[in-house]
């Protein structure tokens with residue numbers, strides 16, 4: 432008889448944290464499904480890579496939520512986009528058309 436699938440040893444279940452999901456930790460990187468936790472040391476690199484195409488905030492947020500998670504990520508992505516001179520310039524041109 433087959434039982435429930437066994438949980439790999441590198442997967443830990445965090446309970447009573449507000450995040451009842453299974454989080455996997457592999458090589459000190461935390462995953463939630465297909466999303467990767469953005470830690471403090473990788474935050475600036477991830478923000479710049481997410482924003483490299485200078486897309487509007489909504490596009491960058493969608494991309495960020497697809498691949499990453501972190502408390503305050505929405506605010507971080509929004510502030511990063513609003514401070515980018517290239518993105519602001521192109522947004523203003525689009526509004527003037």
Ligand SMILES: [Zn+2]
Nearest residue numbers: 485515517518
């Ligand atoms: Zn930009």
